[in-house]
Each structure stands twice: as C-alpha cells, then as structure tokens.
Amino acid sequence: MFGMFGYGIFGLGLMALAILHFIKKQPEYYWLWIIIMLGPIGALIYLATQAAPEIGDPGTFKFLDRRARIKRLEMMIHDNPSAGNFEELGQLYLDGSRWADAKKCFDRSLSQRVDSPDPFYRRGIAEVQLADFAAARADLEQVCSRERGYDFNRALGLLAYAYARTGDTAKAESLFNEVLRTSTLTETELHYAELLAQLGRKQEAREVAERILSKRHTMPGFLKRRERPLFRQTKSLLRSL
Secondary structure, three states: OHHHHHHHHHHHHHHHHHHHHHHHHOOOOHHHHHHHHHOHHHHHHHHHHHHHHHHHOOOOOHHHHHHHHHHHHHHHHHHOOOHHHHHHHHHHHHHOOOHHHHHHHHHHHHOOOOOOHHHHHHHHHHHHHOOOHHHHHHHHHHHHHHOOOOOOOHHHHHHHHHHHHOOOHHHHHHHHHHHOOOOOOHHHHHHHHHHHHHOOOHHHHHHHHHHHHHHHHHOOHHHHHHOHHHHHHHHHHHHHO
C-alpha cells in the first residue's frame, strides 16, 4: 500500500509539473488532453518532448543570473541613480516581462539624458506591452527619426503597429510594406496580418497568417519554442477569419 501511495504522489507530481509547464508555455492544446487522459504516463511524454528540449535552448537559465543582477542593481541605484544603471535595470525588467517596472526605469534614465535612441526604444517596447500605444508611438518615432533601421527594423515594425493601434491605418500600412520588404520578423508579420483583418481584407490577412505558420517547418527547435506565443496568436487570428 505504501508503495502504491508513493507512486500515486509521484504520478500526481509529474502531472502537476507538466500542467504548470503547459500553462506557462501554452503549446498545442492537445497536449493538455494527453496529460489528463493518460495521467502520469502522458505527463512523462509531455515533459520529455516539450520541456526537456528547452534545457539546451540559449538563455534557458539566464533568469537565475537576472534575478541576482536585479537585486544588486536595485541596491546600487540607491547610492548611484545614474542613467546607465536605470537603463541596465530596465533591460533586465524587460527580459523578465516586468513591463511597468521597465518603463519606470527608462523614465528615470531619460529624465537624465536623451542622447541615445536605445532607452526610447526600450521604453517603447514596454509601452507596447502595456497597450499605451500613443506613448509608444512618440518614443518609437524618436528612435526611427534618428536611426531608421534600429534593431534590424524591429523599431519600425513596432512603430507601424503603434500607428495601427492609434487609428492611423494608412500610415501603418505604408510603413509595414516598407519594413516587410527586408524583414522576416514573425512579430511584424503578425501585426501586419492583424491590420489587414482590421481593414476587412480577410483573404490577404489569411495569406500572411498562413505564411507565418509555414515558417515553423524550417525553424530550429529553440526558435520555434521561443516564438510559440506568436504562432498561437496567429492561429487565433486565422480562426477569427
């Protein structure tokens, strides 16, 4: 009986671990049914095929260093509230998806100096994530007016998205067309597909979305896992079309 009880606890632990990973990463939904229907065996299959490969992905364990560095910088800023320290802390917050904290750091940095486009760009990213598109538009315009192709054209792509979300659809479409002549960023392509859907051009939106999903077949595993949320949003867009 003790052995069966021990196995039951182990099995429940495997299932809990698999479900927690599923909630965080949200791969294809059939995996949830595999975990639930097959129990511990399904959880083991899931962890082996979905979680274990992530161990070798670039940056998998960077969150440990990031937490330690954040604590050190938060202490350092009390004694040395320099623009550079705020920018580094803001980037660490961005990496950890702490958008509001990141924005506050770049606010403090930009209150001291405005000679570089980078803090404007990083603050713009945080503002996009916070759905403050008017503020993001102003910051990203600053960036692109100084260096139009900043961060391999991602700044332009985000600016086009900010235009779309603030109602300037003509300017957004023009800018998307410019960016996508040279950029293959999934994020930018998805935002363009969303704009096309918003304009009622469903067939064009569908073609862009299908092109995004077709890229998965040639992507390396780590990149496919990193862009999983974008692919999930693309599938949702296709269903709505």
